[in-house]
Amino acid sequence: MPAILENESPGKQPAVKSQPRAIQIYEAAARVFCENGFGQSSMSEVAAAMNMTKAGVYHHISSKDELLFGIMSYGMDVFEERVLDRVENIRDPLERLRATIRGHLLLVTRNRTKEVTVILNEAHALRGEYRTRIDRRKRRYVRFLNEMFRELQRKGLVREIDPRIATFALLGMINWTYHWYSASGRLRDTDVAETYIDLFLSGLLSHDQAVPGETPHQ
Numbered sequence: 001m002p003a004i005l006e007n008e009s010p011g012k013q014p015a016v017k018s019q020p021r022a023i024q025i026y027e028a029a030a031r032v033f034c035e036n037g038f039g040q041s042s043m044s045e046v047a048a049a050m051n052m053t054k055a056g057v058y059h060h061i062s063s064k065d066e067l068l069f070g071i072m073s074y075g076m077d078v079f080e081e082r083v084l085d086r087v088e089n090i091r092d093p094l095e096r097l098r099a100t101i102r103g104h105l106l107l108v109t110r111n112r113t114k115e116v117t118v119i120l121n122e123a124h125a126l127r128g129e130y131r132t133r134i135d136r137r138k139r140r141y142v143r144f145l146n147e148m149f150r151e152l153q154r155k156g157l158v159r160e161i162d163p164r165i166a167t168f169a170l171l172g173m174i175n176w177t178y179h180w181y182s183a184s185g186r187l188r189d190t191d192v193a194e195t196y197i198d199l200f201l202s203g204l205l206s207h208d209q210a211v212p213g214e215t216p217h218q
Helices: 020-036 043-049 054-060 064-087 093-109 113-125 128-154 163-175 189-204
Strands: none
Touching (some): 020 043, 043 054, 043 064, 064 093, 064 113, 064 128, 093 163, 093 189, 113 128, 128 163, 163 189
8 A cells, every 4th residue: 555645644545455356456447447538437347347246346446536546546656666766766866867767668668557557648537635645646756856857967967957847858758658659569668768868868968978878079
């Protein structure tokens, strides 16, 4: 279960269930929502995808809104575990940036793709406290990226650029990938990741920093 966020009262938390059956429902519902959209999907379709009755689904999930929140919370758990927690303690900020781009891109293309797609496509459908909690978790990543770009600037490793612009340019580049990338196509996701690193750093590095893999001009 996601940790209770700082300054939030346990008694006011929307429930997020982490039992194996609930997670199976999240995964099945994510597939349904990706195919049909949240607004056009029904709990009956989710139940059918699970080979359950609708009453059986409601035994684990109290509402469609809770289900969407559960999917997004589960997706954020996976993102934080697979990406953020693995890179935030890398001391070299350039290597931390490379690892962040690589890890985020591979998560979008390879791991838990449906949950990530729901996070990207359906966040507008969240309401009230559900939306507040997911937005707070997203902001943790935005702050991490902003601070990383500021550190790179302080150390003279990248040229002067608004960290907020760099952050959202990076997020836009990576998050859009799911629209066009196909695992069955000619491109490997690892090659896409390395190309993104090259493209992004080529525009970001200061003039006295070599782009990875290139020899500085004499």
